[in-house]
Each structure stands twice: as structure tokens, then as C-alpha cells.
Amino acid sequence: MSEKQQLINAGHYLMSNQLAWGTSGNISARINSNQMIITASGTYMADLGQDDFVECQIDTGQIEGRRKASKETPMHLGIYRQREDAKAILHSSPFYTTLFACSNEPILSELFVETMYYLEDIAYVDYYHPGSQELADAITEQAPYANIIIMRNHGVVVFDDSVSEAQMRLETLEMACRMILKAKESGVQLKKIPQETVKSFLEDSFYKPRKNLNKKFSI
Template sequence: MDSQERSLRQEIIKVCRKLESQGLIAASDGNVSCRTGGDCMLITPSGVSKGDLEPEEIAKTSMQGNLLEGPMRPSNEIRMHVHVYRMRPDVSAVVHAHPPVATAFTLAGFPFNSKALPEVWFMLGKVPVAPYATPSTDEVPQSIEPYVMDSRAILLKRHGALTFGGSLVEACMRMEKLEHCAKVLFYASMLEEGKVPVPLTDKEIAKLGSSD
């Protein structure tokens, strides 16, 4: 294993811990991959808690998804990663997570409008919702296909989200931003315009005495 691969494995571990600590994945959810030299990729294994992953447990596969090295089976969603890399030679890393608020948008049919916040539009552009597809099947890559060329982030109906980019850090930041934006949109939807909490009256405040 060369030093580049060793540091990519460490970066994947960092991303997995971040996803878990921010509540973007739970239990054995999610999968993270990146290209490595020599027409190969590194991808998290199936069925384990990604927050507890060790670097040597990460699978090394061909760009077609065939296992080359690793003690465990690569992620069940590897087809989705293979598909993104096949369609987008400019993409070096792919992150799939189950961000709760953004995923709830897809269940409720609530629009994710990335144009509502300038920095989100700048970072993510338009965020499409791919139709429901049975997880871990060929339906998943088929469902994202129409959106991969023109997106950096895709919501997966009833399932989660997919982000990708030129590096692991970039793909992870896009996932974080996606969920953060979903939270802001959600809070804004609860705060109806013109409806603000009614404060105590001056008399009631006076009865409380000094606020010091």
C-alpha cells in the first residue's frame, strides 16, 4: 500500500466519523468512496458502523466494483458509486448518507429549494430528487442517471442523499451543507410570516422586577 492510498483511507475514516457525529448516518448507514491511483477505488464495507471503521477494513475494488483487497464485502450500494465515476471522470469522491431532515423532505414531498439561500445555491446548485428505487439494487443507479451529469447533490426519495466532488472533503462538505439547508428551510416553513411569539405585557414584565 503506498502513502497516497494510506492517506486516502485515513480521509475516508475522517469523513465517516464526521457523518456519524453530525447525525447524517445511524447504525450501519451510509457509504463513502474515492478514486485511487491505478484505476481502483476505495469504498467502505457493507453492514458495519461507519463511525467505528478501521482503515484496513476499507475495501479496494476495481472501477467496475470487483473486490481486489479487503476483509469485508464492499458496500451494497457500490453500483451507485460505480455509476457516478463512470459518468463523471471529474469526480474523485462519492458520499451517500441518510440525512434526516433532507430525507424527510422527500417523504413529505416538500420542495428542497437551494435557491432560497445564496451560499447553498453557490455550493450545491439545483438539487434534484431521484425517484424511489429499491436500495442495493440496479434500480438505484438507474434512478440517479438523469441527474448525475448536472448535479453535485441528489436527494434519493425515501432513502437519503448522494453528494460527490473533486475530493472527499468536498463531497462531505456538500452533504453537510445539504442537511444544514434542509434544516433552515424546515425552520422557515414553521415560522409563518407575520406570526411572531406574543411577549409578556409590560405589567407582567414589571412584576418580574429587574432582569439582572
Template sequence: MTKADAVRKELQHTGKYMMQYGLAWGNAGNISARTEGDRYMITASGTFLGELADDDLIECDLAGGVYGAAGKKPSKETPMHRAVYDNRPEIGAVLHASPFYSTLVACSDIELPSNWFVETMYYLERVERVPYYHPGTEALGEGVREKAKKANILLLENHGVLVYDTTIREARMALQTLEMACRMLVESKASGIGIRPIARDVERGFLEGAGYKPRREWPE
């Protein structure tokens, strides 16, 4: 099995996973993963993530080249994915979706804390907002490019979320952690239950010394 074949199968699995766990709906959302060098595989325009056929995944490169598309077009959101891969060479997968609670937070001015529990401390360590631009535009791609190095979670205002990480599996876990945290945030506010945060110095100590995951490097 080639690297491209393996990536295709893992993306198909990820699409089903996202639908199964309420992380995607209808034909909203698009996902991608690096294959080799400057190439990545992305879902075709208008596909249903829960039923991705082999030809629903198209290989592209960072220069805009498209390979083996068989008459289909890469997702119109390709500029966002390309902006991440171009600016973060360690990133192996990008997931764009509109999960209910995460999108609700993205459509609001609510701040999403990271210091609640182990997974939020790691996966939500850096969350940035991207102002609204029309989906699929180069302007949105440039908005993502501006924030790509500052976080691994981007809230796309009045649109959805963009999550990216070193592997497809890590990106999946980050997306699910994001949705869980946003659900906790929304429901705690609605119920009047306050969430007790972990002290920031304790959070820093965890990230620097717990060995839960390799420490991320962020620009100052």
C-alpha cells in the same frame, strides 16, 4: 504513504465527522473516494461509519473488480457510487447518508431552493430527485446514472441522499450544507417564518463572477 493509504485515512476521518455532526446514524450510509485511475475505495457492507477499521474500506474498480477485501464485501450500494464515477470523471468522492432533515425532504415533495445564502448558491445549485428503487439494486444504480451529470446533490426518494464532489472535503461540506438548508426549510415551514430568497439574477451573478469557487459546467 501511498495514495490509497491517504484516501483510507481521509475516509475514516469523514466517517467520524458524519457521525459527530449528525449526518449519519447506526450502520446506515456508505462513503467512497477515488484512489487512482478507474479505482475507488468504498466502505464494506454493514460497517459503522464512526469506527472504520482499515479493512472496512475496500478498493474496487469501475469494471467490478475487488482488491484486498480480506473476506469482506463492498457496500451493497456500490452500483450508485460506480455510476457517479463512471459518468463524472472529475468527481473524487461520493457520500451516501440519511441525515434527518435531508431524508425528510427526500421523503416529501418539498422543493429545496438554492438561492438563500452563499453556500446554498454554490453547493445546492443543482439538486435532482431519483425515484425510489430498492437499496443496493442495479435499478437504483441506473436511476443515479441517469441523473449523475445533472447535479451534485441527489435526493433519493424515500431513502436518503447522495452527495458527490471533486474532493472528500468538498463532498463533506456539501452534505453539511444540504442538511442545514433542509433543516432551515422544515423549521421555517413549521414556525411560519418565511425565508426571503436572493433574486435569481443575483444568484447567477454570484456563480459567474464572485470567484467563490470554480464555476461548474452543466449540460444544457
């Protein structure tokens, strides 16, 4: 399946599962070492088609074609330039994740199998206007250190080595945020998995190949 079709499927899935809404958010995929495709400006992810993408050179940022690329293109370029392993980027504003992005509540990773793996590395950047160079620079700075970057009062960007893995990372994040909030509402005390067990899981369980990143997050 082509990268474009994978993104089309992902867009439909995100909208159908309340992981994106309206025309907010943008998604991209690396098609070779120096080219990416990204959703065009103003596209609606529920109705993505073959003509709703713009091709872009990663090193220069040069756009190919007549459609206008998403205003968040500089953010995507920054990630691809910093992370050669990144093959897909999803930016959206899911309800529960965005609620946490608008608060100081911590997002716990020591809850269940998927959170231990997918939420191990989360970075945060301050609020900057969408599409601004300041936001792109902040995201680019944090990209080497995390696979999830929470944008304060905005949303989230996740990236991985495939569209399906990026989608799973985003879905796990939203699930965890919803669980944490529901536990607080219900007075349920969440029991975290001990750190030594988390370490054993990440290093010895062979669940998935662990991404060994530097731990230098801006919180």
C-alpha cells in the same frame, strides 16, 4: 493524508454531526483513474478503521480482497464512470434531508452563500430498493447533471472533487433543509435571493470554481 484516512475522518464527522446514523450509508473515494475504495458491508461509520474498506475496479466492478463491499457499490461505480471529476462520494440519510426526500417540499438554493453554490444542481430519482441495479441505473443516469441526487424515500448521495468538498455539500444540504422546515414551523417567511443576484454570484464572485453541468434533471 491518504484517501482512506480522509474517508475515516469523514465517517467520524458525519456520525458526530448527525449527518449519518447507525450502519446506514456508505462512502467512497477514487484513488486513481480506475480504482476506488468503498466502505465494506455492515461497517459503522463512527468506528471506521483502515481495514473497513474494499478496493474496486471502476471499469469492471471487480472487487479486490476478502471483505464484502457495500451493497450500494453499483451506485458509486455508476457515478465514477459518468463523472471523471468525482473523487469522493458520500451516501447517507440525514434527518432533515431524508424528511425532504420523503416529501414534495422543494429544497431552495437561493438562501445564502453556501446554498447558492453547493445546492445549485440537485437531481431526484424515484424510490428503488437499496443496492438494486434499478437504483444504480437511475443514479447513473442523473450523475452527469447534478452534484447532489436525492433518492425519494431513502436519502441522498453527494459527490465532489474532494472528500472535504463532498462533506461540505452534504452539510450545506442538511442545513438548508433544517432551515426551510424551521421557518415553516415558526411561520417565518424566507426571502430568496433574486435570480439575477444568484447568477452574478455564481459567475462573477469567484467564490469557488463553478461546476458547469447540463440541466436535465428528473424531478
